[in-house]
Amino acid sequence: xxxxxxxxxxxxxxxxxxxxxxxxxxxxxxxxxxxxxxxxxxxxxxxxxxxxxxxxxxxxxxxxxxxxxxxxxxxxxxxxxxxxxxxxxxxxxxxxxxx
Numbered sequence: 533x534x535x536x537x538x539x540x541x542x543x544x545x546x547x548x549x550x551x552x553x554x555x556x557x558x559x560x561x562x563x564x565x566x567x568x569x570x571x572x573x574x575x576x577x578x579x580x581x582x583x584x585x586x587x588x589x590x591x592x593x594x595x596x597x598x599x600x601x602x603x604x605x606x607x608x609x610x611x612x613x614x615x616x617x618x619x620x621x622x623x624x625x626x627x628x629x630x631x
Contacts, residue, residue, distance in 0.1 A: 543570065546609045547577040549602035550594075551586040596622040 547557040557577070564573040580586075582594050592598070596618065604615035 543573045549605045550581045
């Protein structure tokens with residue numbers, strides 16, 4: 533989980549890249565105001581995404597590729613190394629990563 537900690541301050545941005553609803557992301561920010569809660573906040577963001585708390589009809593169901601793209605995006609996680617690691621561990625997500 534250490535690689536994920538690099539995006540702790542970008543939890544909201546990652547959620548936006550995963551196309552989660554603003555009100556859900558704001559609720560997470562209020563629920564976990566302390567830096568020490570970053571793992572829980574990230575867990576909640578990913579849980580909302582897996583529960584399809586976004587416009588699934590428009591953007592499709594959660595996929596490894598979608599996660600890799602969101603983590604790699606400048607407006608999301610902006611973490612190429614983590615995106616690359618996810619893509620290598622889950623080849624279905626590797627289409628967006630150029631190694």
